[in-house]
Amino acid sequence: xxxxxxxxxxxxxxxxxxxxxxxxxxxxxxxxxxxxxxxxxxxxxxxxxxxxxxxxxxxxxxxxxxxxxxxxxxxxxxxxxxxxxxxxxxxxxxxxxxxxxxxxxxxxxxxxxxxxxxxxxxxxxxxxxxxxxxxxxxxxxxxxxxxxxxxxxxxxxxxxxxxxxxxxxxxxxxxxxxxxxxxxxxxxxxxxxxxxxxxxxxxxxxxxxxxxxxxxxxxxxxxxxxxxxxxxxxxxxxxxxxxxxxxxxxxxxxxxxxxxxxxxxxxxxxxxxxxxxxx
Ligand code: 13P
Numbered sequence: 419x420x421x422x423x424x425x426x427x428x429x430x431x432x433x434x435x436x437x438x439x440x441x442x443x444x445x446x447x448x449x450x451x452x453x454x455x456x457x458x459x460x461x462x463x464x465x466x467x468x469x470x471x472x473x474x475x476x477x478x479x480x481x482x483x484x485x486x487x488x489x490x491x492x493x494x495x496x497x498x499x500x501x502x503x504x505x506x507x508x509x510x511x512x513x514x515x516x517x518x519x520x521x522x523x524x525x526x527x528x529x530x531x532x533x534x535x536x537x538x539x540x541x542x543x544x545x546x547x548x549x550x551x552x553x554x555x556x557x558x559x560x561x562x563x564x565x566x567x568x569x570x571x572x573x574x575x576x577x578x579x580x581x582x583x584x585x586x587x588x589x590x591x592x593x594x595x596x597x598x599x600x601x602x603x604x605x606x607x608x609x610x611x612x613x614x615x616x617x618x619x620x621x622x623x624x625x626x627x628x629x630x631x632x633x634x635x636x637x638x639x640x641x642x643x644x645x646x647x648x649x650x651x652x653x654x655x656x657x658x659x660x661x662x663x664x665x666x667x668x669x670x671x672x673x674x675x676x677x678x679x680x681x682x683x684x685x686x687x688x689x690x691x692x693x694x695x696x697x
Contacts, residue, residue: 421485424496424518424547427462428585428618428641437636437692439624440464441685442500442646444471446483447653447674451681453487456495458682459689459696464518464642466498469507470562477514485515496547500644501559508538517546520588524551528574535582549642551588552578555622557595559646567594569607575614586620586642587611593623596647601626605638612639620644624688625651632691643692648684656680 431438441452443465456463467480475483477499484497498518499511508519521538523531535550542548552574556567570589579587591608594601601623612619618641624632625647635643656677660667667673690696 419488419492419494421488421497421515421517422494423545424464424498424549425545425585426494427464427496427518428547430462430494431641432618435636436461436696437640438463438642439685439689439692440466440498440500440620440642440644441649441688442466442468442471442644443480443484444650445475447677448649448681449483449487451649451652451678452685453484453491453495454678454682455685455689456493457491458686459693460493461689461693461696462494463689464496464498466500466518466520466644468500468559469502469510470559477511477516481514481516498549500646502538505534505537505541508541512541512546518549519546520549520551522551522588524554524568524588524590528578532578532581535578535584539583547585548583549586549588549620550578550582550584551590553590555588555590555593555595557598557601557623557626559595563595569604570611572607572610572614575611576616579615579617584617586618587615588620588622591621593621594626595623597626598623599626601628603627603631603635605631605634608638608640615639618642624648629691632688633694635692643688645685645688648688649681652680652684653677 523534553570592604624645660673
């Protein structure tokens with residue numbers, strides 16, 4: 419089916435009490451692996467890319483690749499901009515027909531975060547879903563990360579959502595980008611944020627979190643969990659293993675296909691972990 423708006427993924431997941439994975443793509447292997455896993459599980463999902471990962475294949479290529487592969491997929495999927503750090507990537511992703519957007523001005527002072535996020539809201543209009551971030555998430559994504567991580571302050575949540583009008587709120591509650599031994603959800607804080615929030619929550623940093631915590635996120639108003647490092651590592655590991663097995667290997671397509679399977683297995687495991695009720 420054609421790409422759907424993020425609104426549709428959120429609505430379906432909320433209705434069916436599911437948590438959508440949001441898996442970062444970079445290239446065709448990652449895209450094929452993600453969609454294979456979506457087809458195996460049937461759970462509505464976001465496929466996303468951050469500007470840092472679209473430097474080889476710009477947003478247009480990503481849109482073409484993802485939408486072409488999804489044409490035969492019966493499960494609703496939205497194409498989401500991850501970590502638009504300024505207005506320009508938001509404009510670029512909208513021009514490339516992305517169906518969901520994240521504005522991340524979370525490192526700015528509160529009022530500036532509100533101001534920039536409001537501009538993104540206006541650009542998205544009512545059709546395109548908007549995720550904004552309050553509190554900044556630690557760790558690094560492709561060598562980029564905030565100087566200081568700040569937890570989400572529950573007392574700011576209602577005001578921020580009312581002023582921005584975002585459809586989802588990304589929160590910093592102990593989650594960290596990348597593999598970090600310190601990543602641990604503070605469920606007390608997450609509960610307080612949830613009580614203050616009128617919109618579903620988003621957890622970034624899905625790769626490093628303990629599995630038993632990932633399985634509980636749906637009980638706390640979380641509708642979207644981002645996962646990137648696990649997929650990237652699966653692909654790199656797959657190529658490394660192929661090289662170690664045979665340093666003279668020249669069948670790029672064989673190794674590429676192995677990496678697609680490795681990525682699909684990782685994504686399927688994550689989707690099932692977020693949704694213990696899915697068979
Ligand atoms: P991980 O790399 O820890 O899975 O985080 C991904 C992410 O949150 C993308 O926004």
